[in-house]
Amino acid sequence: MAHDHILLDATVRSVAAAAPDADRENRFPWEGIRAVHAAGLLESTVATRFGGQGASLYDAAQILASIGRGDPSVALISAMTLFNHLGQAARNHWPEALYARLLDEAKQRPLLLNAARVEPELGSPARGGLPATRARRTPSGWSISGRKRFVTGARGLTHFLVWAHTDETPTRVGTFVVPAGTPGIHIIENWNSLGMRASGSHDVEFTDVVVPLDDVLDLTGTDAAPQDNRGHASITLALTAIYVGVAEAAQAAFNAFAHERVPTNLGYPIAKTERLITLSGEIDLLVGSARQIIFDALHHGLGDAERLIRARLVAGRQLRDAVQLAVRGIGNPGLNVDVGLERHYRDIQAVLVHAPQEDTAISILGRSAFDHWARETATEREPSSILKTA
Structure with a gap:
């Protein structure tokens, strides 16, 4: 995909201008995210069959390197959305109606997606194990409860992608799509890191958060749940x-x-x-x-x-x-x-x-x-x- 280098450079300058304040104040980098969204970069990896530009992983990495010059926290938050669109382009694993709604939303404001996977007890899924966060089956869908750590961009996300196990027999594991603002979500502002301060990678508590039945990705048996570090x-x-x-x-x-x-x-x-x-x-x-x-x-x-x-x-x-x-x-x-x-x-x-x-x-x-x-x-x-x- 050919980049508009003039637009990209101008975006990076805007991102860089806002970076020192966001870092010093340890706050979500709204100015940088809005600049990236205005340039159309957040949706650059949406597949052409969904009306996107169809940027590849190589293209995404070039974009991230450029944004990283301005503010790596903005780049990191953006990366999570870029990678999710790449995943959908490759695997088509999102429910069709749900993904269409997200793309419509992205026309109005920055669509920010990120996985909520790490847990206080489990640690990083990269080291193995299953989530303690539970998805309880209800007559209308799911009820999600659990605590996640290091949820990058927590304050600005439009959707949390919550990794959880079901209360079924046998148990299944999947990623539940939770819109920000849903009752029961509590962001615990405990991110106080040496660097990447504006990334806002806070803990997030989910308490009886209601999710529609079909708003779940990759719901599968527990034997397929461990993270594939080589595959990623x-x-x-x-x-x-x-x-x-x-x-x-x-x-x-x-x-x-x-x-x-x-x-x-x-x-x-x-x-x-x-x-x-x-x-x-x-x-x-x-x-x-x-x-x-x-x-x-x-x-x-x-x-x-x-x-x-x-x-x-x-x-x-x-x-x-x-x-x-x-x-x-x-x-x-x-x-x-x-x-x-x-x-x-x-x-x-x-x-x-x-x-x-x-x-x-x-x-x-x-x-x-x-x-x-x-x-x-x-x-x-x-x-x-x-x-x-x-």
């Missing part, structure tokens, strides 16, 4: 593109400071010193190659989960290192709010926090490497067909 590798890599934007914003702040800072004992910008030139090169190497790693894997490796996971880990580590290098390179001013680097430094710490977290992803690669070795060794030990017939 492409999505988590696309999410990492947000932090390419963070690192590029940090790089720009570093470059601006280096050109504007003119010590009296030097008489010219520190950007002309060999030390800063070397630092600039190291930062560019880390950021530029991380971008290449991510987008090459999204373009050529969608069928290779291990490649996608490696790309995410390597690129994420490089992006984190690049921002740290920029802050360390200019010393005390790097931690000054006015320079701009300190917010990027805080935000980049979340690059590998998203599920599956770094240790889980490493374990997937480790098991895969052992399995590959075992298969190769077994093949080498098999007698050849010539020996078998001799």
Whole structure:
């Protein structure tokens, strides 16, 4: 999908202008979200058969990297909606009438969807387990009760996609579509993180929340419920593109400071010193190659989960290192709010926090490497067909 780069750049500037206040006040970034919606970006991944632009995951990652330069919290909130539309484009798993209503709503205001999956007792579903949140069958539909954690964008969501188990026998597990504003929803404003502060990833309590019978996705047996971390590798890599934007914003702040800072004992910008030139090169190497790693894997490796996971880990580590290098390179001013680097430094710490977290992803690669070795060794030990017939 071809982007309108002039419109995208203007949107990113609007998002960036509002970012410091939303971060400082730890509040939902309405200005940035409205700018993204006005540009038509939130619905860019709606399939063409539903009247959308049909943007791919690769396209979505490019959009997220751009928005991430302005405000990664806005990008993260937007990503959840972009990915849900991609899921519908690929699997057509939403009830037809419900999805049509959502698309109509998106014409009037920002449609914001996000899954509510993590729970206080369970932790991240990426590590296995079933939800404690219960969907009780009623004569007219379902009644949802339970508590969810880290619900990104909670204050601005139009719909919560609540992962819950049913009270049936046998039990089933599914995702129940709960419109914001439904009685029984209570947002517990406890998000007070180091970075991504405007993402508003609060806890949400659901108490006897009524959901129509058919407003549920992927209702299935419990044996099919665990999260497929390998299957979601492409999505988590696309999410990492947000932090390419963070690192590029940090790089720009570093470059601006280096050109504007003119010590009296030097008489010219520190950007002309060999030390800063070397630092600039190291930062560019880390950021530029991380971008290449991510987008090459999204373009050529969608069928290779291990490649996608490696790309995410390597690129994420490089992006984190690049921002740290920029802050360390200019010393005390790097931690000054006015320079701009300190917010990027805080935000980049979340690059590998998203599920599956770094240790889980490493374990997937480790098991895969052992399995590959075992298969190769077994093949080498098999007698050849010539020996078998001799």
